[in-house]
Amino acid sequence: MKNSINERRVISVIVLNESSVLARITALFAGRGYNIESLTVAPIPDSDMSHITIATNGSAKVMEQITKQLHKLIPVYKVIEHEEMVEKEMVLAKFPITEHLSDVGALCAAYNGGIVNVGKEMIIAMVADEPKRIKHFIEAAQRYNPYEIVRGGVVAIER
Amino acid sequence: MQMSGAQMVCEAIIAEGVKTVFGYPGGAIMHVYDEVYKQNGFEHILNRHEQASVHAADGYARATGEVGVAMVTSGPGFTNAVTGLATAYMDSIPLVVISGQVPSQLIGTDGFQEIDAVGISRPCTKHNFLVRSLEELPRLLKEAFYIARSGRPGPVLIDIPKDITVDIGEFIYPDSVDIPTYKPTYKGNKRQIEKAVEAMKAAKKPLLYIGGGVVLSNASDLVRELAEKTQIPAVETLMARGVLGAKNPLLLGMLGMHGNYASNMAMSETDLVISLGARFDDRVTGKLSEFAKYADIIHVDIDAANIGKLVDVDYPIVGDITEVVEAMLPQLDGIDTDRFEAWRNILKRYDELHPQSFVDSDEVIKPQWAIERIGELVGENAIITSDVGQHQMWAAQHFPFDRPRQWINSGGLGTMGFGFPAALGVKKAFPEKTVINITGDGSILMNMQELVTAAEYKIPVINLILNNHFLGMVRQWQTFFYEKRYSETDLSFQPNWKALAEACGGIGYDVTTKEEFDAAIKDAIEQDKVCFMNVIVNRFEDVLPMVPSGGALFNMMLPQKVEGK
Numbered sequence A: 001m002k003n004s005i006n007e008r009r010v011i012s013v014i015v016l017n018e019s020s021v022l023a024r025i026t027a028l029f030a031g032r033g034y035n036i037e038s039l040t041v042a043p044i045p046d047s048d049m050s051h052i053t054i055a056t057n058g059s060a061k062v063m064e065q066i067t068k069q070l071h072k073l074i075p076v077y078k079v080i081e082h083e084e085m086v087e088k089e090m091v092l093a094k095f096p097i098t099e100h101l102s103d104v105g106a107l108c109a110a111y112n113g114g115i116v117n118v119g120k121e122m123i124i125a126m127v128a129d130e131p132k133r134i135k136h137f138i139e140a141a142q143r144y145n146p147y148e149i150v151r152g153g154v155v156a157i158e159r
Numbered sequence B: 001m002q003m004s005g006a007q008m009v010c011e012a013i014i015a016e017g018v019k020t021v022f023g024y025p026g027g028a029i030m031h032v033y034d035e036v037y038k039q040n041g042f043e044h045i046l047n048r049h050e051q052a053s054v055h056a057a058d059g060y061a062r063a064t065g066e067v068g069v070a071m072v073t074s075g076p077g078f079t080n081a082v083t084g085l086a087t088a089y090m091d092s093i094p095l096v097v098i099s100g101q102v103p104s105q106l107i108g109t110d111g112f113q114e115i116d117a118v119g120i121s122r123p124c125t126k127h128n129f130l131v132r133s134l135e136e137l138p139r140l141l142k143e144a145f146y147i148a149r150s151g152r153p154g155p156v157l158i159d160i161p162k163d164i165t166v167d168i169g170e171f172i173y174p175d176s177v178d179i180p181t182y183k184p185t186y187k188g189n190k191r192q193i194e195k196a197v198e199a200m201k202a203a204k205k206p207l208l209y210i211g212g213g214v215v216l217s218n219a220s221d222l223v224r225e226l227a228e229k230t231q232i233p234a235v236e237t238l239m240a241r242g243v244l245g246a247k248n249p250l251l252l253g254m255l256g257m258h259g260n261y262a263s264n265m266a267m268s269e270t271d272l273v274i275s276l277g278a279r280f281d282d283r284v285t286g287k288l289s290e291f292a293k294y295a296d297i298i299h300v301d302i303d304a305a306n307i308g309k310l311v312d313v314d315y316p317i318v319g320d321i322t323e324v325v326e327a328m329l330p331q332l333d334g335i336d337t338d339r340f341e342a343w344r345n346i347l348k349r350y351d352e353l354h355p356q357s358f359v360d361s362d363e364v365i366k367p368q369w370a371i372e373r374i375g376e377l378v379g380e381n382a383i384i385t386s387d388v389g390q391h392q393m394w395a396a397q398h399f400p401f402d403r404p405r406q407w408i409n410s411g412g413l414g415t416m417g418f419g420f421p422a423a424l425g426v427k428k429a430f431p432e433k434t435v436i437n438i439t440g441d442g443s444i445l446m447n448m449q450e451l452v453t454a455a456e457y458k459i460p461v462i463n464l465i466l467n468n469h470f471l472g473m474v475r476q477w478q479t480f481f482y483e484k485r486y487s488e489t490d491l492s493f494q495p496n497w498k499a500l501a502e503a504c505g506g507i508g509y510d511v512t513t514k515e516e517f518d519a520a521i522k523d524a525i526e527q528d529k530v531c532f533m534n535v536i537v538n539r540f541e542d543v544l545p546m547v548p549s550g551g552a553l554f555n556m557m558l559p560q561k562v563e564g565k
């Protein structure tokens, strides 16, 4: 049954900038047993709204409920379930200075990034790419013994 | 005009036309209470527990269709109110609950009687606010009432820090509300309505499935007209009792776990469900995969999230029942009502086969008899509230409800302790009606302190205790499904009900025979005082029919057949 297939989905939620709006959204996911894979929030320029991007997964039926339940929240303006979209995620990674700078640089370049900071003990690199490719980047980065990797969460925009 | 935040709260309540407010004071809300003292635009009832205040406001709202208002203090005052909020939330009842909060500068410090009220109430309110400044208070008050009563109604909490109730500022109560992110849909999609009407005309075995949304939308007259015009038979949910009226020949009865045979069979065999303001609750549907298996489904609901939540819908219509049925009616001119005659006859036959019945007794009062008797004695002039348990189901099955808002009970949350305080709210709204809380010996104790409230304010409601010395509904499940292990359901140890009522300023009746029953009802109505009527009923009576939890609707445990019926 097509209804029961669990699919990864990204939804954008446009909300009024109110203090408790994020709590309302995460509480809704927690209370109704929906998953959040990643979540990003930022204000929309020149407005009193914010854009929340949520990556989640569920069957078509669950996705429909998530969308409708989100829409019911009073400060939610719009819920967009993306069909055609551009998705990107940013990642920061910290490597020991002892690794080959040029190798790390080349790796990051392959994922739309580069080295953004070099200190006495470590280098910091940044990449930005599709979530699937980000997974590949993280796997590849392991060769260079990263101290730390911080993912930024997905942001998406409709085409 | 310049005034304090506390005064603004009172002015808003008056501007909204609320005549009775229920509540309980405390530190954080004292400034508001100081203004309650000074004003005379509304009456305040001091319940003896905050839960009761919210249930009373809820009863007032259910009986009138207006927004009910309750006030509580911070911390324990608020937490006591939570069950009331959740009860109203589950049944979509418009309430505004105002809670005091510790002063703004103390928020987040674990101050005395500080609790995160908006955090706790988020999942059991339609919306809630923590007021951040005096400037926004008038607008938030206006929005609270608007949100509570518009769209799918529900309770709204406003949590007001104490300093904001003291501060003085300009009060202009807005005339209108504009929340860009909140625009309920009232009008149904025209094309969808046309398609639904075509489906109704083409069906062979259509069935109206009437839910509480019809009551909330005040659409009962229109739905009656729809039934009469189409001659389509109908079933009501627990929340919709009274919509069609007990005498309506098209009404089969209540469906669901304790629905009657004809109703549950109708739902199992129909080819078109016309769902009006019902939400396919599990207590209604039984096993989902067997529910209305042969039917296409028209689902009209003001809340889009209800549509397609549990069953797949063929004709989804998001909109207010009133607007949608109004649009349907002219399109149904000339519908061939004979088409459904064979279907109506089948259902009539089902009802003759297994009517809603019980075996009466001369030795002991049967709870079903008591309820039918109330119907005969008070009937139309009564408004019935109830608690939760067997007595509630018997009331829903056996009382001859003939109008909406005559039957007031906690359906969604199933809150024991709801009935008595709710009855106080009902009686305040309709003093000329006989208000009877049909309750159990378990439930009534959960808000019995309201005897004092009722006596003080002279709110004469009758608490008809169908006393089976059991948490009867749980006992029934233990009998059927737990091999009669009556774990913690035996209520053989009982208070002296008469003395209890009298100690609090009410009156009590002990009733064991039918003659005493009639006499007690007559006397209670004449006495015009709050009372406990302790009616000893058959201990092991079961609520039947019953669809065991998770079973298919058509697999009912049925009552014993009655001779000559």
Ligand SMILES: Cc1ncc(C[n+]2csc(CCOP(=O)(O)OP(=O)(O)O)c2C)c(N)n1
Pocket (backbone or CB within 6 Å): B387, B388, B389, B390, B391, B392, B414, B415, B416, B417, B439, B440, B441, B442, B443, B444, B466, B468, B470, B471, B472, B473, B474
């Ligand atoms: C606050 C609350 N606690 C527990 C329950 C579970 N419960 C449902 S019915 C019932 C028994 C009610 O007993 P009583 O009021 O005597 O009614 P009866 O079933 O005997 O008519 C219980 C305990 C509930 N619905 N509400």
Ligand SMILES: [Mg+2]
Pocket (backbone or CB within 6 Å): B389, B440, B441, B442, B466, B467, B468, B469, B470, B471, B472
């Ligand atoms: Mg009992």
